[in-house]
Amino acid sequence: MTASPLRPDHALIASMVTAGARVLDVGCGDGALLAHLAREKGADARGIELSREGVAACVAKGLAVIQGDADTDLVDYPDDCFDFVILSQTLQATRQPRVVLEQMLRIGRNAIVAFPNFGHWRIRAAITLQGRMPVTENLPETWYNTPNIHFCTIRDFVALAEEIHAKIVRAEALDASGRPMGVKMPWWFWNLMGEQGVFWLARSS
Amino acid sequence: MTRATEAENPHSLVLRLPAESPLTLESGASLAPLQIAYQTYGTLNAEKSNAVLICHALTGDQHVASDNPVTGKPGWWISMVGPGKPVDTNRFFVICSNVIGGCMGSTGPASRKADDTIWGTEFPVITLADMVRAQARLIDHLGIETLLAVVGGSMGGMQVLSWASLFPSRVFSAMPIATAAKHSAQNIAFHEVGRQAVMADPEWQRGRYHAAGTKPVKGLSVARMAAHITYLSEGALQRKFGRNLQNRDAPTFSFDADFQVESYLRHQGFTFVERFDANSYLYLTRAMDYFDLAADHGGSLARAFWGTKTRFCVVSFTSDWLFPTADSRSIVKALNACGAPVSFVEIESDKGHDAFLLEEPNLFATTRGFLDAAASARGVT
Incomplete structure (x- = not known):
């Protein structure tokens, strides 16, 4: 299998996953990240994907992927069966984000969540200056047909992590190109400048 | 053959x-x-x-x-x-x-x-x-x-x-x-209907039809007709047949196969008995029923x-x-x-x-x- 270049946000997520880990990627799409983790990290890579096309692409890659969704299917997994549960660009589309996060940390010891930051200045500007729901390059849908029903900001996510007693092992904000903004900045800065947040959560012991 | x-x-x-x-x-x-x-x-x-x-x-x-x-x-x-x-x-x-x-x-x-x-x-x-x-x-x-x-x-x-x-x-x-x-219970139920149809046929001869020189074709074909419905869907039946009549312009006010779907099912039944043994049908449906x-x-x-x-x-x-x-x-x-x-x-x-x-x-x-x-x-x- 030839390795296509990994999306920058996927590369960041992959850097957090330890070698040989049991991984579940929730909303794994065509399995690009999973295939990378299986190949480069020797991960036992599993996935859940809503679209039949995505599942078929994954099956053809030899990945074990189930057609399903984050809201309904995580409950079927036993406790502690994964080292990492990944949710990339999907949290905002779930019906019950809090329950999904709790389930992720029940079935996995660690959770990695990447989500669009609704606190980004461009989004704030769209609402405050134009008085319109934002339509951006990363969030191209209009309010009435978007699958994204539960937007949050980086600070909202930090608050939710605290509420469910999850430990933040590592947090990164990504710029418009999907690359980490690097140096540690205060939350307010990331919340204003980051297009995406990527959080590595663990159960607080 | x-x-x-x-x-x-x-x-x-x-x-x-x-x-x-x-x-x-x-x-x-x-x-x-x-x-x-x-x-x-x-x-x-x-x-x-x-x-x-x-x-x-x-x-x-x-x-x-x-x-x-x-x-x-x-x-x-x-x-x-x-x-x-x-x-x-x-x-x-x-x-x-x-x-x-x-x-x-x-x-x-x-x-x-x-x-x-x-x-x-x-x-x-x-x-x-x-x-x-x-x-x-x-x-x-x-x-x-x-x-x-x-x-x-x-x-x-x-x-x-x-x-x-x-x-x-x-x-x-x-x-x-x-x-x-x-x-499932529903599937066992359908199988039982099929088996009863076979066993209700006098030609079944309590399973000794080979020796008796008979063949329970009526019973087996009804079993197949009933089962065949379960293999399809309402949508598929509607799409294929709807309420279309079979080679006629109006209902005959009889129990002929007026509707295409009836004719189709009868055909499925007739052709099935040519190739399948009635007792085999009983045994294999039973094996499925017992599966758990x-x-x-x-x-x-x-x-x-x-x-x-x-x-x-x-x-x-x-x-x-x-x-x-x-x-x-x-x-x-x-x-x-x-x-x-x-x-x-x-x-x-x-x-x-x-x-x-x-x-x-x-x-x-x-x-x-x-x-x-x-x-x-x-x-x-």
Whole structure:
């Protein structure tokens, strides 16, 4: 299998996953990240994907992927069966984000969540200056047909992590190109400048 | 060519096992002599690592990819199995055997006992596990330790699950399609209607119709008509027939087959009795009714697969109400609970349970992808 270049946000997520880990990627799409983790990290890579096309692409890659969704299917997994549960660009589309996060940390010891930051200045500007729901390059849908029903900001996510007693092992904000903004900045800065947040959560012991 | 000769001397390969090595059945009875009729396609490689076992459904047979000797029609899964097909016989050595209890050459109620009389209803009641243990004898005979894949739909899917549960180390990958780990109450109910139709036919002669020189064609054909409805969907029936009349402009105010759907079902019934043994129908439906893999493992389906290394791909169809998606999801849930590598696809189709036998490009793509990945994981070129 030839390795296509990994999306920058996927590369960041992959850097957090330890070698040989049991991984579940929730909303794994065509399995690009999973295939990378299986190949480069020797991960036992599993996935859940809503679209039949995505599942078929994954099956053809030899990945074990189930057609399903984050809201309904995580409950079927036993406790502690994964080292990492990944949710990339999907949290905002779930019906019950809090329950999904709790389930992720029940079935996995660690959770990695990447989500669009609704606190980004461009989004704030769209609402405050134009008085319109934002339509951006990363969030191209209009309010009435978007699958994204539960937007949050980086600070909202930090608050939710605290509420469910999850430990933040590592947090990164990504710029418009999907690359980490690097140096540690205060939350307010990331919340204003980051297009995406990527959080590595663990159960607080 | 008649069914009776096909049961004894099938137009396919036959494994005849000596009377000294009977098959011990789940019921405790032992079955001998044992004969297994089978077909193979493609070539077994030197490593014997490219063998794919196809398991047939209730009324299927070993002629999966070649013309059926009784009906003269093409094999029942010709769109799936063959050169360049998803189950590619250019790459894989494909085996398909008639289940025991069947009537196409493997030992069943239409076969002869040791005393040369027909078994009839003296044939012991068999289970899915018995069918699979008999197939395992065939796989032993072919010198194959581990099958690259076991694939099947409906009752074939039940055999796939039984294989994976009984012989986990012999199944590298498993593809149960449109099936369930237990037969539902509704499905048992439909089967009972079919059996009662057969047994209500005076020509059934309490199962001794071979000796009596009769044939319960009316009963068996009604059983088939009822069952055939369950293989379709309301949408498919509507699309195919609607309320269209059969070769007439107005209803005849009689009990003729006025509607196309009636005529179609009658045709299905008539043609079925030409190729199938009524007692076989009783035994095979019974075997499906008894199937409950969780019950065999203290009520836990996960325990049926505990520690398995087999790769699974479970497939269901949206309009299949006989083996609905929920049945497949229970299998997936159990496999997840034991950490098995499992994929699951629900394919959009309005063709009902029969979808697995029909032109379904998404099923073909999934099967091809899954088998290719299994082959490359096992180093089969």
